[in-house]
Amino acid sequence: MRSVVYSKPGDSSVLTVVERPLPEPGPGEVRVRIVTSGVNPTDWKARAGGTYGDGLPFPEVTPNQDGSGVVDAVGPEVDDLRVGDRVWLFMAASGRPTGTAQEYTVVPAERAVPLPDGVGHDVGASLGVPAMTAHRALTTHEHGPDRLAPGALSGKTVLVAGGAGAVGHAAIQLARWAGATVVSTISSDAKAALATAAGAHHVVNYRDDDAADQIRQIAPDGVDIVVEVSIPQNAQLVAEVLANHGVVSIYANNGGDEATLPIRPNMSVNARYQFLLLYTIGDEALAAAAADVTAALRDGVLPVGEDAGLPLTRFPLEETAAAHDAVEGDAVGKVLIEVGEE
16 A cells, blocks of 8 residues: 655655555554545644654654545454444554554544535545544533533624634534634635634634724624634733633744733633644543544534635645645645545
């Protein structure tokens, strides 16, 4: 089978396409024939040394955590999946040497989630890191739900920073599905159009001098949940619009590794700042996110494509390096690698 690998950290030039033996699933594992692989910032950052430093946890690594495909073989002790099942994958390369940038991959069965009928592999490969991160960000409020479903966020106002990004896109869709009023901050008319297409009820340009006033007009009592991509940049704005007992769910360090928080405004509303990393949130939270995301898929939520607010950029497997470069270059929307046929 064709597989994209690297054996040392570095820029995208360390990625090469090679032939490797077909892997066999062990106990509790399934082999999936990959149709589409999804690329996230975590993938190029791990390859570049941002996760493992100067070394690698394995002599050879195949990148990409997310993907979508068809179960091709089932190992012992797997009861819930069968050969031929369509599945979406998450954390395929977490703690393992091989991700989804190859024709076949082996994963623990719990990381292969049935893809509902009628949902395409483009959608399946766009879930994983973005959708599950968004789910976690929306379920950390002190007085909010720990699961998402229609009505779970009724009466809540959610502010999604960077609604044109993959996590922001999923957060908008899931929050609206769960009944929240959704506001998204954006930086341009083009990104406002994407956030609106994703389902945001309101968009505000965070560069406007009166951005906080605009958000307060929408949510006079403040914002309950902030899905935050750049707290170093947005700390002051967030503090001005947060509701009493509001939570700021921080899932990325865009804008730098340090932020200055205004103390009095946050103290006065009993603010909670919740940092989150998908890879360490625990099996219970991962299982809940996978189940709720799949329920949303069955309800027709989480479409992708420009009309749905998430433009797609596609590359063949042989151009995985270019796909990584596109994500590193902040390509708008979702970058996918076309690996095989349905």
